[in-house]
Amino acid sequence: GCSGGAGEGDGGGGSDGGEAATRACVILPDAASSPRWENNDRPYLEEGLTEAGFETDIQNAQGDTNKYATIADQQLSKGCGVMLLVDYNGAGAAVAEKAKAEGIPVIAYDRPIEGVDYYVSFDNVEVGRLEGQSIVDGLAAAGKDPATAKVVYMGGDPADGNAKMFHDGAVEVMEEAGITPAAEPPGVWDGDKSATNFEQALTSLGGVVDAVWVANDTNAAGVITVLDKNGLTVPVSGQDASIAGLQNVLLGKQTATVYKPIKLEADAAIELATALLEGETPTADQELEDGTPYIAVTPQLVGPEQVVDVVDAGDADPAELCEGEVAAACEQYGISG
């Protein structure tokens, strides 16, 4: 702890009336690392919080830590009953401190933040583990020995905290299975750069690869195009259950994608917020290292068989999904458009 919020006072926040007290302030990190923030989290949170009686104020920091701080200022000056923060490159911590100084309860949403009241998230390390598992399973299905298999690691932007957790989880599982990286190009969240990076890694491996651990669907798409071009089909991982990711799974080009049913995460956060506002102190089943209560929502590995679950949950439009060459696969796996 330190005196960052020294000038901001510390007693009973939201004291200027019930109006501010029922405002839920949410800061999303960016729009580029994943479409989920704008396209899933925002609507779910908006709808759920409004239903729960909150007035919502959801902003996106657009990948800029300064903007993050600015948005927090603006929300705090309008008054917040509770804050839900998705960290962006560490900007969340100072905001949490400021909010707490004004007596506002803070929930770290999806990404951990130091010094908050609660942490609600999919387990990001678990996401990585699931990805790693799909690679291990994929190799087994192909009858490859993990110890000798050539696996390329394609991680996310190393400056993004989550990318490290995905990496750590995946490596944990893959190492246990005896896999060592054959090549590990610099991480990015960028399909174009992934394609080039992978193409070069593949070239440096003499064109031989047995599996590719890829951190998310965007990067996986670039990798798959390069594989296609070379007439290769090997296990590939991913996350986000995006349309393209699901299609690649259905087409057998991607082993699986980690589906993070965002509605579950959002609902958990909303429930928590409501409880906090009513003065309760809900208990959580897990705890982070620093003692922060952690409400973990479980991510789900989606292979071709499970795509239908995503559709049923309303997180993929079957019409978009089953377009063109994917139609046959949809039929095969019981997805009706």
Add this chain to the structure above:
Amino acid sequence: MDAPIIELSGVVKSFGPVSVLKGVDLKAYPGKVTALVGDNGAGKSTLIKGLAGVQPYDEGVVRFDGEEVTLHTPRDAAHLGIEVVYQDLALCENLDIVQNMFLGREETAFGTFDEGRMERQASDTLRSLSVRTVKSVRQKVSSLSGGQRQTVAIARAVLKKARVVILDEPTAALGVAQTEQVLNLVRRLADQGVAVIIISHNLVDVFAVADHVNVLYLGQMVASLDTGETTSDDVVGYITGTKTPTGATA
């Protein structure tokens, strides 16, 4: 005398607080050389930039062939057949001599440049101006000497058959032989029926070539004389303001 091809009346131009032209009249006749003289900063260049459409006048009437015209852009002036050699030359230093001379009027065949024809014409025109030190018509203008540049600007203006040719101090940077060629050229243009307006500080040249001389003094036209009926001393008097329009010597 013929009707004037160009007739300016009451031309006014200011730049912010500075009023540069204060109601100026000017006439130019086909087949005649009209000189415009005046002290530094008198407004000569400003006056002809208005005629060229480069800097439109604030007020005043411009008649061309007796018709009132508006000159808002250099294209307006070009359409009337007005060609100008600017005091600051206005050449593109990154282009070569041929490209500059033909800028805006390139010779094409099937939509693409006919470089040979342009080179040929450029070379002929330059040689007619006594240029001897230019090695290649493909030299970039940035590598030319001051006089060579001025010659290119003049060659550019006489390349196309114009009805009015305006020259703003065309011989300032020229050598003895080149100056003579330009003065010959001016006379030849006039003989072909072109109206020539020439600005110069060199009164010997003015008297050698011009039919009329107009004197601008602090933004006002203080004298408009036939060269045959006046003397160099008189003109100097008007230029320096020791002689006033009424004819009295201050």
Add this chain to the structure above:
Amino acid sequence: MDAPIIELSGVVKSFGPVSVLKGVDLKAYPGKVTALVGDNGAGKSTLIKGLAGVQPYDEGVVRFDGEEVTLHTPRDAAHLGIEVVYQDLALCENLDIVQNMFLGREETAFGTFDEGRMERQASDTLRSLSVRTVKSVRQKVSSLSGGQRQTVAIARAVLKKARVVILDEPTAALGVAQTEQVLNLVRRLADQGVAVIIISHNLVDVFAVADHVNVLYLGQMVASLDTGETTSDDVVGYITGTKTPTGATA
């Protein structure tokens, strides 16, 4: 006669394939006005740019006060007390008259500008050059007429007491009165012991003001004469190449 303050020998300069100066000699004496004349593109500006340190020579020896010197940058020339008015003026259009005149030699007190003193001196110097149309010494150079700019460049060169003043066509854009003032100034400078080198195409001016005249023809110094012992026609002959160094008329 005194020893020359400047003595060039065997100066050579080429731009890529173009050889511009082909072994040129030149002397300039304190208290004398040395004219440099020649056709357009003869190499006059190139020659003096070398002296100014702007474009170093490829070969050749430069002696200053009898000592061999290297002139690699304009600073080298400035340190020797050489001041230059360039043909292209070399002014900063975004600065005003005072700022341009004092550029590189600002008057300061306690490290900050003494604007008042600079304004005063600028104004005095300009007025001594018969400038009448400049409204304010705080006008930006971009808003000045061609002649006004040239005057500013000249004023800049004579602001500081120099040992050598080089003027490259200083009166090209000037009016009658201004030209006269500049010629007076040149004479005055020489009388104060300054060595003046002047480039001009106007032989009347050259004969009026110069003690010696040097003629450059296609990069070679074809004549070096005392003005008292030659005629304008002779010089024209050398310039145009009809007269050759041996004295025979071609």
Add this chain to the structure above:
Amino acid sequence: MTTQGTVPTSEAAPDPGVGDLIGSGQEGGVGDQVRAWWQRVRSGEMGALPAVGGFIVLSVMFSILSPFFLTERNFANLMTQAATLVMLGMALVFVILLGEIDLSAGVTAGVTMCIFIVLVNVQGFNWIVALAIAFATGIAIGTFIGFFVARVGIPSFVVTLGLFLGLQGLELMIIGSGGLYRVQIPEILAIQNSNMPPWAGWAMLVVILAVSAGTSFWDRARRARAGVPNRTIALVWIKLGVIAALGGTVVFILNQDRGQSIRAVQGVPIVVPIVLVILWIGTFVLDRTRYGRYIYAIGGNAEAARRAGIKVVLIRWTAFIVCSSLAVVAGLFSISKVGSVDAAAGRDLVLSGVAAAVVGGVSLFGGRGRLLHAAIGALVIAVITNGLGLLNLPAGVNYAVTGGVLILAATVDAVSRHRAGGAVLRT
């Protein structure tokens, strides 16, 4: 370097009395001066006027759209939110005036802060020593850029783009993947998060007035001594009056309690006087010293400057050092505001910094513009984020509106300049 006297001019001209001087635009009463100013504005010399106009229009717009916009608290927010961009914009002015650019200024801010905080948090350095090392690094970066641009002659766009990438790599190596360090130095956090006591705000205003009056009267005395006319003294009083009124209002507003809790939050944020001091020093250097004058000269016509004996390479080189050093200050403001550094610090800052300068009226072609212009441009850009932050828009719309408003703000600028200057190039 001092002149050794001018060529005696008395022979050619009559003894120059004051009355004979060529004007300098200082003559005439208040009315004349105002008229002259207005005509200068009308003929296109608008400076930061259009940016100020844009700022006012945006403020009015946002205060209609959100009741929170025109509150003391939001006003204080705007100051601290804009601070980083103001600093970065001012840093960039030094190189933009030369017609150059520094695309690495943002990551310079970032990487020096990474070094600073890692030294303090991990290596246990005293923070002042660490800060000195951070500044030294900034200077080293500027020296590196300056060497390649001024000495070797590589276009600054490429050098600084290379550094933009290279320094991100350095950040990664220093901070490590996914790494994040909290800023725990109270003095640094105070910059953006603490306020001066109310009396200090008033004291600051008094100092500003005193300095302003002091320089005005010093200038007048020097001009009088040189025998050139001074502007009418009424203008000095008017200027001081305006500063007092505007500054008084700002200090008064910021001295109100804007806290929403029991404890009072009031006073001028500490970052404000820091920015003002840097702005003042920078402006002093650019306007009144050789160094500043030469920057403008090189930006206007580098060859003419060189011929005037100016050490063009040296000035270019040092301008990049100044830029990088001021970028370190921007970095300080940023981490004070954000409270942490990570491996991507400063990545997205630089384009906004350049935009701030341009919106404020600094020309990217060099030679035209002032520090104050960049500061005002930064305020315009900051107010967009500030205002939109009150409106609760989805990111897509937010992006689009930010872009649109930026273009709009620049349009106000361009149109007013052109309307005034005459549409010279629009054929």
Add this chain to the structure above:
Amino acid sequence: MTTQGTVPTSEAAPDPGVGDLIGSGQEGGVGDQVRAWWQRVRSGEMGALPAVGGFIVLSVMFSILSPFFLTERNFANLMTQAATLVMLGMALVFVILLGEIDLSAGVTAGVTMCIFIVLVNVQGFNWIVALAIAFATGIAIGTFIGFFVARVGIPSFVVTLGLFLGLQGLELMIIGSGGLYRVQIPEILAIQNSNMPPWAGWAMLVVILAVSAGTSFWDRARRARAGVPNRTIALVWIKLGVIAALGGTVVFILNQDRGQSIRAVQGVPIVVPIVLVILWIGTFVLDRTRYGRYIYAIGGNAEAARRAGIKVVLIRWTAFIVCSSLAVVAGLFSISKVGSVDAAAGRDLVLSGVAAAVVGGVSLFGGRGRLLHAAIGALVIAVITNGLGLLNLPAGVNYAVTGGVLILAATVDAVSRHRAGGAVLRT
């Protein structure tokens, strides 16, 4: 617009026979021409030569560091990896020649591809219709930029920065909840992932030779008709010989089987002829038509161009349209390579595109540079990523090395130019 004859000059000068012409640099034999070329190079007119040098140096370096660098396979990789940047660099040349910039070119590529793929995948449009709409959008974006830059007079840096933000918003709105869409159009995927049959590669080379010979002889005929000298015909044969040798080598290498599986992979990637055709057309326009000439003229001296009666606003305006349209092509190359589009498509492309042009020798101040230069510059930048990609370095190091090598490549350029031209400005 055609000239109606020149002023008769015969009175002043003797009848101009060919021998009397002022030179045009076309005189002399092979030796003279080579000498003249060499002297032009030595005096600083190096064009893309330094970039070619940089490319060779980098290639040698990488082939020492990795045995995979000099393989047929990696050669083909480089072609397709560079394609997007080559296109974007060429697109930007049109505006950079004017002294302008288009920071939004990358996201223009991105947003038009979002529209294209969403129309096909979600709305079920025929892909050709959708592609037409994408191009129309690109043209609309160019028109928008051109309007504000050329007509209203806003600095292009600001307009296109605004659009850079605005179009990212648009991408987000278009991509919606699907997040990421696959490209499923075989024809589009083929661009970067399929190859021409070997015979077609040879046919392509023959066409290139034919076109090259055709224009050379046509030019010579026209010059002969005008009575001006032609370069010695030997040069034509040398030029054709060089094209045949170089092109033949490239085609031969690419026609080898570079597959590492059972399936044979051979032939020139389809993207190569597309790039060549666009390069040829663009170069033709810039070198041989009024439009191109006017772009150079405006970039050199806009006011002189205006006085010559050139429609400056129109040319500026349309240059932005050309740039945006070619950016759409770059977008096509990119999605063909990646196989998908997402809401951040094209964000990080543009700075590399500008760098490609600059490294290739195109001046950011306008008026100097050619399309081929940008293409070669793009190859230099692409080879950095390509080579480093074979070396398996950690991310931080990779960034740092990329930045460093970029500066190095530019240094080769700057030093060779300056050494040649004389260190004019280095005081």
